[in-house]
Amino acid sequence: MAQKRLIQYIEDFLEHVEIGNNQSLKTVRNYQHYLLRFEEFASGLKPEDITLDVIAKYRVHLNRLTDRFGRPLTRTTQGYHLIALRALFKYLANNDVTTPSAEKVELPKAEDRHVEFLTPTAAATLTTLPPPHKNTAQRHPPPRA
Numbered sequence: 539m540a541q542k543r544l545i546q547y548i549e550d551f552l553e554h555v556e557i558g559n560n561q562s563l564k565t566v567r568n569y570q571h572y573l574l575r576f577e578e579f580a581s582g583l584k585p586e587d588i589t590l591d592v593i594a595k596y597r598v599h600l601n602r603l604t605d606r607f608g609r610p611l612t613r614t615t616q617g618y619h620l621i622a623l624r625a626l627f628k629y630l631a632n633n634d635v636t637t638p639s640a641e642k643v644e645l646p647k648a649e650d651r652h653v654e655f656l657t658p659t660a661a662a663t664l665t666t667l668p669p670p671h672k673n674t675a676q677r678h679p680p681p682r683a
Contacts, residue, residue: 541584548573551629572622585630585637593623593643613646620645 551573556566579596580588600616620643627640656664
């Protein structure tokens with residue numbers, strides 16, 4: 539029996555995620571985007587040929603990749619790519635296709651979050667602002683009795 543190409547497994551996986559896992563279409567679309575980016579990077583490798591070294595090189599590739607505005611991908615976005623890859627590997631393992639273990643795909647450390655709070659003066663200013671413009675109120679009419 540001829541082995542499927544990676545793209546065929548990705549298509550099968552996306553159908554499984556949509557139907558079998560009952561994921562939203564947005565999730566399926568995001569997984570498709572992330573996995574097609576991996577497939578393009580892997581350039582025709584069969585799933586059996588994917589090694590931890592290939593994944594490590596893919597992580598470097600993601601780290602150097604820029605978005606359409608020329609900005610590098612955030613660690614969070616890189617993580618989303620790798621989460622999709624992990625999900626694909628779990629699916630393949632459940633279907634007896636040899637790939638690296640999903641647990642071996644390490645995720646980047648999360649970026650530190652910076653939370654800002656309103657100062658007491660800013661909070662007081664917000665409470666003294668006039669009501670929203672008339673047109674804004676019309677967008678949300680009161681409920682009918």
